[in-house]
Amino acid sequence: MTGSTKLSSGAAGAGELVAEAGPPDATFGEPSARKSRWSWVGLVASLAIFAASAFVLWRTAHTISAADVLAALARVSAGQLGVAMLLVAVSYLLLTGYDFLALRQMRIKVPYRTTALASFTSYAVSFTLGFPLLTSGAVRYRIYAARGVRAPQIASLTVIAGITFWLGMGVVLGWSLMAEAGAISLLAHTSIFINQLAGLLTACAVVGYLIWVSVKHRYVAVKGWRLELPGLRLSLGQMALGAGDACAAAGVLFVLLPDGHGVNFATFLAIYVCACMLGIVSHAPGGIGVFEATMLVALSSLPGSQVLGALLLFRLCYYLLPFLLALALLSGYEIVKRLKSGRDSLCDDSGGGAGPGLRREAS
Template sequence: MPTPDPPPHAEAPADHPLEDELAQALPDRRTTLPVLIRRWALRLIPVILLGAAGYVLWRDYHDLAFADVAAEVRRWGHRAILGALALSAVSFLLMGVVEKVGLRWMGARLPWAPTLATAFIANAIAHSLGANLLVSGAVRARLYDRYGVGLTQVAGATLFQGFSFAVGIATLAGAGLLLASPQALAASAIATPVARTTGAVLLAAVAAYLLTCALHRTPLHAFGRTLALPSPGKALVQLSVGAADNATAAAIIWILLPPGTVDYLAFVGAYAIACVAGLISTVPAGAGVFEGTLSALLPRAPAASLAAAFLGYRLAYFLLPLAVALLALLGDTLRRPRRR
């Protein structure tokens, strides 16, 4: 029987409130002058991104007629709609796989059913509300409590999920920007030299992460805490499943666009940049910033087609999963008193 990787740090004391324990499991935030400057800078960046995205959206869509968007929605057909819903389901299933590996990395062994259910609820809520690590960590802590999963284990699994997304989207974007043909990149606003350089840097960063996990087996010390890196096998799971997850999510928009609008490899590069911009903005679900960035990077895409694809993406990947997750969480809350 394989020995689980050592947990990153010890359990927090049980007498702390939930919020304090989750905060203790994450890096400390010190109030030194450099930190304060960085915080103010991080507050300005979302404002700038949101303003720029608002301008791009107004420029591209202010004269767009609702009838044009409705016509694009009708063009999808049942096959594209079912395909978008299926891709959304596959993406959340892949997140559940990462959740399972992350829990095992932290020494928690749970059956597949509660792991997949909790991963779906936590990710669906966090995707829509923003503050992914804190929100999804709080949801996980509540749902895993009955299985004896400690808060440090919850925090570790949450960080594992976050790193899986980061490594996965870097791999996907790097491969897409490196492999897309110059003709495909011409359909986007990404210049070929910029695409090649960015792709190489992203893949080099991913390779550096994998090498660090393979060669640096002693725990790291940062922010006053000790963190054991994943094993090389688990890091490869983060890379492969994370890339597949992001590729699946990107395909939701891509299949809703008219055929031939943009090559998929060029599209995933633009999609990854838009995702990162949405995350940096701290706007819940990156709403507006994601769409504005992707619109700017796909100037040749018809405005009505892109607007309709954004609508389908938000419904299939955000709003519908959020509704199902909230109903599931409500049902769990109503049933929980009878279990005690």
């Protein structure tokens, strides 16, 4: 983004974004040729992950019958579904905290009901449709713009919410890889040393980030916009919130697994987080295909039909049902918004002058 307009000043608060005139300097980006090379590397890696996952799913499908999957679905109890839906609610409730903390960092006051609506609907839509910068950004803008939040600020909010997600995933992955290195090695067929090393490096990265933001104010550039990152205190809140969300989301699938699987939750957490990360890297909507393939490989010691049945129910509970609820809420929001706009227009037409308008402005 370019332009000469300053979107923040000393009095506006450090959490605002700043647009600077002229071409981006060295702080704001790399040469376009280098960016182009890395974009191709990312594209090839994403396609490779997706292709490998598709192959795994294709091979697995030939060893599992539809009847076995239906039987596995039938074995899931009402109690399991009830706990799963409760954990879905907890996860999405914690997701609203992502936007809440981001708005607090940016010193923007928005009622929590608006924050909850924008957060829930944006995540539910982007989780299912993919392309989160486009889908979640559009939903957030539609709701937050009515509260005076500008597009650059919404972009800033999205960045801070993303940091919350990765801090939570990082702390959960680092802890589970180190604490359950042996159990994970048996499931994933990796060495205990590799698991411990990966967990240690992940934990060091999280701790390093926390130290980095605690020393002084840190800024990142988003297409020429300068954004201050949260400090240590708020970052710790982000980490706790993200970790809680990751545990709740993983718990949804964990309780849907067949009884007597013998996998403890800490071990399962590491597998779940790795599967989520691979799904994100693949850029597939909701990590579909990649997430399932990773879980099927990691839990290959369990009956494949039962794991696949649990994965299908997980998609239904965590993705499809919230997506349908989000569409209903967005539709209701638009209807109420249009009715209110029509009512205001009628008031203006019937006022016959500036009096009513002035009274509304004064109120």
